[in-house]
Amino acid sequence: MKKSFKLLTLGVAGMVLLSGAQWAFADVAAGNGAVTAVPISAVMPISAKLSSIQVTAKELKSETPELKINMEIPVVSGMKDERYQAQLNDTIERLAMEDLDNAKKEAKEAAEHAVAGNFPLRQYELIVKGDVKSIGGVDNADRLSFTVTTYLATPGTGMPRVDTYNVLDAAEAKPVQLSELFGADYKAILDKEVNAQIAANPDPYFKGDMGFKGIAETQSFYVQGDEAVLVFPKYSIAPGSTGTPEFRVALPATNAAAAAVKFGSKEIKSETPELKLNVTIPVLSGMKDAKKQAELNAAIESLASEDIEKSKAEAKTTAEHAVANNFPVRQYELFVKADVKADGGAADKDRISFTVTTYLQTPGTGMPRVDTYNYTNTAEAKKIELSDLFGADYKAILDKEVSAQIAANPDKYFKGDMGYKGISDTQSFYVQGGEAVLVFPKYSIAPGVSGTPEFRVALPTGSEVAKLEIVLAADQLQKSSDGVALVPLRLAGEQLGFTVTWVEATRSAELSKGAQWTAVYEGKDSYSRNKMAPVQLGTAPVIIGEKLYVPQSFFSDILLLTVTVN
Secondary structure, three states: OOOOOOOOOOOOOOEOOOOOOOOOOHHHOOOOOEEEEEEHHHOOOOOOOOOOOEEEEEEEEEEOOOEEEEEEEEEEEOOOOHHHHHHHHHHHHHHHHHHHHHHHHHHHHHHHHHHHOOOOOOOEEEEEEEEEEEEOOHHHOOEEEEEEEEEEEOOOOOOOEEEEEEEEOOOOOEEOOHHHHHOOOHHHHHHHHHHHHHHHOOOOOOOHHHOOOOOOOOOEEEEEOOEEEEEOOOOOOOOHHHOOOEEEEEOOHHHHOOOOOEEEEEEEEEEOOOEEEEEEEEEEEOOOOHHHHHHHHHHHHHHHHHHHHHHHHHHHHHHHHHHHOOOOOOOEEEEEEEEEEEEOOHHHOOEEEEEEEEEEEOOOOOOOEEEEEEEEOOOOOOEOOHHHHHOOOHHHHHHHHHHHHHHHOHHHOOOHHHOOOOOOOOOEEEEEOOEEEEEOOOOOOOOHHHOOOEEEEEOOOOOOOOEEEEOOOHHHOEEOOOOOEEEEHHHHHHHOOOEEEEEHHHOEEEEEEOOEEEEEEOOOOOEOOOOOEOEOOOOOOEEEOOEEEEEOHHHHHHOOOEEEEO
């Protein structure tokens, strides 16, 4: 019996990229085929303002009596994040090479079966082709979006696979998610749109249990112009004659314009002989996570209200003391003011960062307090930690930077036991442009004349990855039946600063650190990061001696960390 062609299932919306060795085309050299590079734009003319991205193709052409190869493998160049670009190209090429190997095996088996049965030999043909939909730049809100269609034409019915790639072209590139385009309720919004389009033309689609059941977690899509185009596999919701069903849905105007979070304010102004209030409380709107936005606004207002009550009590006590001792009453003044550093738009890489300075001016010396707020502007907003920006060794990295800046201008700072002692677990900071700005309280490491000391440290670029070392004894490692190195997840994860939680109901382990989150499942070769689309590593997590083990590549390919195991 002829086996069906095993098209890999890696290509899904918002793909998490794999890293690994580059693949070669040695089997098509010296007369067996040819590799050339051609621009995909020659097939699909596309341009965008201020975009340096180009998508060309590696052509792989060869032919035998069993198999004809007609592959155009996309190659992306000119992205702002070269590291991400390399991972993207490697992922696409790796997948194409695995499809090629599978096609060769199936064509060979079919040919052998034909010869043995004295049947005519039917040639197979493998076709791989890219199609650019958006190529970054201002016109496309810096989105790169393209598809790669893989099809093995056989004597029977072929099954095409359409892999979609959607990337934000930024200094730190990342996959574009449907939740970022349509908000936290994207499934309900898109379900409604798809159902309406099917209802308007029901004949091409299956009905009932075989029909459309809703938007999947790993829904494939691409972005073209001001629309998201949802892509469904052939036969998934319609007969083969319909091909690969697609549904076009207009992007919300705010997303098309890459709108940022808006900062309004609630002003509280009043004056008595004892106290003058000059309070401007920031109020956020437009965050993708409405629940977190409400919590954040409530927390900021609650803190401001507490400061007002404390200021009233202190001012009243001081005034009563002055009257009792026949001193002049000196008015206090409370200032509260916000300063936006990053507004959560595409230019700020979806980071929201701002400060709120609270200062009670008294007849003596006042002490300002600077509260910093740092969150991701995503469907599920997360607090941004310094470890997210600089890695698990962030304290050592930032200690070195701060010490160097103090050494360059030592007269401004206290020395010895009164001086700088290192980055604390609760270090205040904000993010502005390509820098993290560390904030220290007044008088903490410098005289009052220095105000609130700040130190600017450049954020690592996409090509700079902190080296993190897992220290494990040899007997703590295991090997799979295929010889793959297995690492104990909890031990390694906790050494890297992650919180590891076992969920018995799903036989899974969750890892979290700041804005990073992932989960792995016993026996399932399916891995993802921050709820992005899953990928396979070739080895599933396994429990050995009541400990959950994962392949070492989980840390490099999924968590994007450079890990050394001793």
